[in-house]
Amino acid sequence: MEKIDIKTFDSILPLKNSPLIHCITNDITIETVANTILYIGGKPIMSGDSREFRSLFQTTDALFLNMGRMSETHEKNLKLASQLAYQTKKPMVVDMVGYGITQQRLDLGNEIINTHPAIIKGNSSEMRRIVGLPTSARGIDRSEQDNQDNTVFELIQALKVVAKHQPETVFVATGPIDIVVKGNQCVRLNNGVSLLDRFVGTGDIVGALMTTLLGAGYDAWTSSLFSLSYLNIAGEQAFSKAKGHGIENFRQTFMNELYVLSSHKDWVNDIRPVPS
Ligand SMILES: Nc1ncnc2c1ncn2[C@@H]1O[C@H](COP(=O)(O)OP(=O)(O)OP(=O)(O)O)[C@@H](O)[C@H]1O
Ligand SMILES: Cc1ncsc1CCO
Numbered sequence: 001m002e003k004i005d006i007k008t009f010d011s012i013l014p015l016k017n018s019p020l021i022h023c024i025t026n027d028i029t030i031e032t033v034a035n036t037i038l039y040i041g042g043k044p045i046m047s048g049d050s051r052e053f054r055s056l057f058q059t060t061d062a063l064f065l066n067m068g069r070m071s072e073t074h075e076k077n078l079k080l081a082s083q084l085a086y087q088t089k090k091p092m093v094v095d096m097v098g099y100g101i102t103q104q105r106l107d108l109g110n111e112i113i114n115t116h117p118a119i120i121k122g123n124s125s126e127m128r129r130i131v132g133l134p135t136s137a138r139g140i141d142r143s144e145q146d147n148q149d150n151t152v153f154e155l156i157q158a159l160k161v162v163a164k165h166q167p168e169t170v171f172v173a174t175g176p177i178d179i180v181v182k183g184n185q186c187v188r189l190n191n192g193v194s195l196l197d198r199f200v201g202t203g204d205i206v207g208a209l210m211t212t213l214l215g216a217g218y219d220a221w222t223s224s225l226f227s228l229s230y231l232n233i234a235g236e237q238a239f240s241k242a243k244g245h246g247i248e249n250f251r252q253t254f255m256n257e258l259y260v261l262s263s264h265k266d267w268v269n270d271i272r273p274v275p276s
């Protein structure tokens, strides 16, 4: 069964309840992540100091974990925060940046998976490693080979097997086609432009959007489908406005669209699920 209910999407933004989102993320894209949350009506709090996690948890609405830039402290922080989220049932999204490229990222990722995040996301190569499929990707990037028709099909099948054992979690694999799997349900989304891949942090932005929606009270399935569509359609709008003016111009126009689209309702008409 493939289910996508876009009828409800046009009333989601701007958010009415300003959810407070605790982010433990990488310092490469930390400002972009914070601004993304603000642009759609959330409130970011970026804290990587474990001494304050317990008291912060009393006021936050959702938690965003991003493995991005590893350090001993970051690793400890992510472990502690994901345990706390599990114990306190805090809605949590984890971005598995570089899962499996080193032993440290493999072990950390596995520990976090065991704390049952609402959404586990990564690019298609990271998600292939999670389900035990081979990939030739290096570093934190995707490999083009992991986005062909046959490899996308293979990844969906493998994700469904893993999702069966963790039925409450939504698994998201990003790329030119985004894949969203929960239990036996799967949706593929086909929006976006290739320039989204030419600057750093697009995946981190998707994670920030998803966590903000979760914090506002939407379920993990809706939060995932909405965020992927919203980001990619912002990318399409930016492309039509800023094409030919260079990558930095595109990036700024795209960030601006993340704000501008929040008060336009008709963007939902551009959502393009891949027919099953
Ligand atoms: N070539 C593309 N065509 C369409 N959409 C794309 C393309 N590349 C990226 N995107 C969109 O950008 C978002 C991020 O995807 P991507 O797989 O590039 O994340 P990532 O590798 O984690 O990024 P980063 O490491 O820069 O944070 C996805 O929602 C995806 O749809
Ligand atoms: C370039 C880079 N290296 C580790 S994290 C990161 C940003 C990706 O999100």
Ligand SMILES: [Mg+2]
Binding pocket: 095, 097, 122, 123, 140, 203, 204
């Ligand atoms: Mg990423």
